[in-house]
Amino acid sequence: MADGAAVAVLLETAINLLIAEAVFLSGVKEQIEQLKRDLKWMLLEVGEAFENKSDKRSRLYANQMRDIAIDAHDVIEKFIDIKRHGILSLTSHLISRHRLGNRVAEINASVEKLRLRKTTYNSTESSNRGSPSWSQINKRRAEIVEDIKNQQEPAVNIYENSEMQVIDLLTGADKSLCIISIVGMGGVGKTTLSLKVFKDDIVKKQFECRAFVHISNEYTSANLQEVLQTILVSCGGSVDSNKKVTCETVKTHLQNRKYLIVLDDIWDTDTWKELKGAFPEAQNGSRVLLTTRHKYVAVEAAGTSSDHELFVINDIKKSWELFQENYAPFKRSSITYEGPCFPPADLVKLGNTMLEKCHGLPLAIVVLGGLLSYEECLYRAQPEWSLWSSENDRSSWISSQGKHSHKCSGILALSYDYLPDYLKPCFLYMSLFPENSMIRVTKLFQYWIAEEFIIQSKSGGQMLEDTAMDYLNELISRSLIQVSKLRCDGKVKNCHIHGLLHGISASESTTDDFSEAYDSVREFNQKENSSRRVIVYCKEKKQQNERYLSTSHNSRIRSLMCHEDVYFPTNPYLSSFFSGFKSLRVLDFYGDTGIVSLPKAVKELIHLRYLSLEKSKLEMINTSYLSKLVHLRTLNLRGNEHVQLDDQIWLLVHMRHLYLRDIRPAANNGRHEGIGTYPKELQLLVIQAGDWIYDCRLQKLSSLRKLKIEECLNMHLDEISIAVANLTKLRSLGLICKTSIDEPITNEQVPLASIPFSNHTSLVSLHLKGHILDWPTYITSFPPHLCKLKLEWSWITEDPMLVLEKLPSLKFLRLGFETYTGMKMVCSKGGFVSLQTLELDSILSLEEWELNKGALESLTKLTICGCENLKMIPDGLKHVITLKELTVTNMPHLRRRMAKKLGRDWHKIKHIPSEGIHIG
Structure with missing residues (x-):
């Protein structure tokens, strides 16, 4: 069970806290020692408890163990935070210690009751202890093997x-x-x-x-x-x-x-x-x-x-052929998808709707055909359309096939059953994303880390984000998660989960009280919720009468996500709301939530690891409230143009991912609370330039891997250049200067020209927006392993291709608005040996592009947009046989020249697959 793995992590963390922070807990020594023994006993029992959740009594036993583990972890962590950060006075501390003693005694008593009940809960499983899960797996597989032995060779070769x-x-x-x-x-x-x-x-x-x-x-x-x-x-x-x-x-x-x-x-x-x-x-x-x-x-x-x-079927005709082969009435009548004897249009449409639920998985299509054939035999008098319609209305038909469930959901579930415990909660977390959505792995990792699913390497040499990538790669290698898009360095950028596997993830999550997704606020408010992780959508906005989440829900919820028009009134509702969810590790509000400012109660969320209020139109936040969230690892305030934090934010020394507009000095008589501290583990920083960069504060963030600084001004550039030169662990860098189309070109506009990149051996992605003078000198210090480069507003006077084509690892190149001010561009033979994607956007002066044979031999995607003076596409393009996609927009002159079969340049692009040519 996934929850068993999560509970084991909780127990280990609680035990380690007790050992590491014994000095803080010395006032309740006896109770703490007993709690330590109890937690170690539970850690030994947790695997068996969650493995045997096959009946109601065993499930109750496992759930009680989970609740005790969560209580123990939260109580210990809260008391340590209070002591360590001096939140209470001495008198208040004595009271708090007394309360801690009482709470620990209550937890110890609960463990003792649990220990006494253990024999009762497990009595029905005693003869097969530790084996039910494997027994179920073997049963599924035996049924599958029997089917394979009797399998007829399919007529449709998919x-x-x-x-x-x-x-x-x-x-x-x-x-x-x-x-x-x-x-x-x-x-x-x-x-x-x-x-x-x-x-x-x-x-x-x-x-x-x-x-x-x-x-x-x-x-x-x-x-x-x-x-x-x-x-x-x-x-x-x-x-x-x-x-x-x-x-x-x-x-x-x-x-x-x-x-x-x-x-x-x-x-x-x-x-x-x-x-x-x-x-x-x-x-x-x-x-x-x-x-x-x-x-x-x-x-x-x-x-x-x-x-x-092998991948799923993407061709609807192939899906239909496979379906009709396994649907007995079609076999008898020889009905085909198209031609003189096809079914009525409404039946085809309904059939396609059902096939969409199969998500191209051949086994699911076969099961659907067999299921409808079986029902057609049972209800021969029922009209065919009515039968299909009623089956389609059963949203869970694919996983509710009775004794034949092994044929689809059972086969898929085997992959989940075989997962090691540490990967199960990571897989189940996928149920919190919408079905078929593209998931950015950066965000996924931030969730996993906040939930403490990622176990720190014992050697200590690997970052949590790298371990998370290892976990993801293992799930991909087990065919449970699919890659949507790769980064330029070959690592996964976006991923997704097959629709039927998403259903298994959601089903297992609900069974384990691991997570729950709600389609409306009303559904969340009306349904009694026992899940630890909740996401609320508003999919039917026109019918949505309730917009406010109830504050009376389970106070043990660890992750709460609200997307798509979930609304929150201001105080006192918001204060009450935060007070009702004190166990939160993840809080993610996306979009306009109606929240103008965060109340003081937010600082009570002391367990919070992840806080995102992206595009929520906040106007202000009291940084002192946030500075009390000592465990915060991710803070995302992107899209909130009016919010500025003061330098107390640097007090959050465990911060790893930070997205915000600006940091200003604290308004407390000139005293800067955070000036002497900084988050040494900070991996990602997306921020606007400002006075916060001075006094070497930027270069102290030596662990940074991704840095993006927006709206840089000339007054900031020297300080930024010095800092970036020392941030040699960077993998991605974006420096975005504040520019205007009417801004004159002057020698004072020299952003970034003095940054030496030669020591940045890890830097693979670089985005520069701003004027670059002395181009050849600048280029000699480019990162040696650069894979992705985006240039905009560079005003380069010499042909940039002559230098860029020599970068051996470059796979993605975008030359944006006014990158180059010359009229001719040349790609030489043997140049750009690794380049796969090239984008030319609004290079207004460009009239001629020469592409020699033997250049761009790895190019697969070319985009040309708004280069309105370019007379023709290069003749050498006909030699780029690897090219699979060509997009040309906002260039009417070229559109005529590239007209299919008729245009003067058609012979240069006719080797490109027709579905890959987009001219507009």
């Missing part, structure tokens, strides 16, 4: 190209043993494809012996015998009941044979390591084909060069 590619790999001329892998999420068709190529006539003729083995039980060394026996018998060997079949036995039998072995559904690298010794290298063209959901298994077995990844 993966025709994949089949040909895999067959080519199997039948290639290479005589050495090749390990080939098929990778993809559950239900995407890995087993179907492997069976198809296994039975292919060409493949059959290539191999002397073949074996197809399902690694589909809980694999242990005990199962090794069964797998080896299957391979041996399938390849013409015999099994002696008195002798054990070993890898060496199988290897000896296969030694002089050309063989094909298919290992279907391998879940971990240990399984492969145990089996690989059975496959001899006979230099005769033998092959091993394996299927897996996990990329790291494929890499371990086959490397990256011999794997084949």
Whole structure:
């Protein structure tokens, strides 16, 4: 259970707090020592408690353990904060210590009751303790294997190209043993494809012996015998009941044979390591084909060069063909999607609506066809449209198929069941994002870190953000999360989750009281909520009568997110609201919430790690309130143009991510509260330039990885240049000067020209907006591993391409408004060896662009916008065969020249896929 993993983290954190802060808790020593023993006992019990939540009594036991762990953690943390930060007077402290003693005694008593009830709660599971989850998994997998054995070869070839590619790999001329892998999420068709190529006539003729083995039980060394026996018998060997079949036995039998072995559904690298010794290298063209959901298994077995990844179906016609093949009435009547015998238009439309819920997953489409066929047999008299309509109205149809649930949701849920405990809460957190939304990983990591899902590396050498990226990559490699967009350095920028996996995440979250999503304020207010994490949307704004969230909800909520027109009146409502959610770790209000200023009660949210009020139209915040939030790691005030904080914000020494407009000196008789402190762990800072940068305050932020400073003025540039030169850990830098189209060009406008970047070996992304003089001298100090460069308002007088094309790692280049003031631009042969995306926007003086053959040989995307004096696109573009997407806008002259088949420049771009050409 995911909540079990989260509770284990809470318990470990509480125990560590007790050990590390014993001096603060000395006044209640006996109670604290007992609490420490109780928490250690709970830590030992937590795995079993949450593994066995199979009945109401066991679930109650696990939930009580979770509640005690949360109470203990919050009480300890609160008291330590009060002591450490001197919030109370001596008299108040004595009272607080007495209260702490009472609260700890209450928690200890609750633990004792829990201990006494343990036998009762677990009595029904005593004979199978620790095994129900595995039992359920094995049951699911046994049903799946039985289906596969009876599977008929599909008439619709949804993966025709994949089949040909895999067959080519199997039948290639290479005589050495090749390990080939098929990778993809559950239900995407890995087993179907492997069976198809296994039975292919060409493949059959290539191999002397073949074996197809399902690694589909809980694999242990005990199962090794069964797998080896299957391979041996399938390849013409015999099994002696008195002798054990070993890898060496199988290897000896296969030694002089050309063989094909298919290992279907391998879940971990240990399984492969145990089996690989059975496959001899006979230099005769033998092959091993394996299927897996996990990329790291494929890499371990086959490397990256011999794997084949399957994705969901994006072609609605293919989806429809697969559906009709599995819907019995269509089979009988030979109805096709288009042509003279297609179904009525309303039925096609309804069918497409249902197919959309399958999100292109072949298994879900097959299940839908089979489900409707079954219901058609039961209710033969019911009109077909009515049957489909009623089934479509069941939003949960895909996961509620009774005894056949293993066919879709069960198969997908296996990936979740197999997750290690530390990844389960990270996966379930995805349920708090809208289905099919693109998720920015920076924000996702900030949530995970705030919730303390990310475990600090024991070596201490890795940042929390890097560990979060490791977690994400593992979820991606397990086919539970998909990559939407990569950064220029190859790391994930945006991700998403498949719709059906999102449903599993939401279902498991609700079952565990992990999280809950509400479509309206009314729904949130009316439903009794026990979840720890809540997100509220307003999807039906016209019908929305309630806009204020109730303050009487569960005070143990740890994450609260409100998006899309959720409204909050000002005091006293807001003070009452904050007082009702004192356990919050994450508070995220997005958009116009009606909040003009934050009340004093906000400083009572002492556990808060993440606070975002992006685009909420705040007018002011008392920084002293925020400075009491000593655990705050992320503060996002972007889009609030009137809010300024004073330098007390630097008191938040654990801050890691900071988005705000400006920092001003505190208005307290000239005394700057935060001037002697600064957040040493700060990773990300997005801010406007101001007096806060002086006195070396910027360069003290030596841990910065991403820095963006907006509205820089000449008076700030020297200080910024000195600071940036010393911030050598930077990975991304944006320096945005305040400019105007009417601003004259003068020698005084020299932003950034003196910054030496040669020591910035980690800097991969650079955005500069402002006048650059002495271009060749400036360029010699560009970061050596620069991948992404955006230039705007640079007023460069010499052709920038002659220098930029020599940057070996550059993959993305944008030359924006008035970057270059010359009339001709040249890309030389062999230049821009790595560039994949090039954007030219509003370079008004540009008339001629020469592109020599052999330049831009990796380019896949080209955008030209508003370069109104450019006479024609370069002739050399016809040699850029890698180009897949071309966009030309706001250039009517070029639009005519590029008209399909008729335009004078059409021959230069006709090799680009037609769907990739956008001319407007």
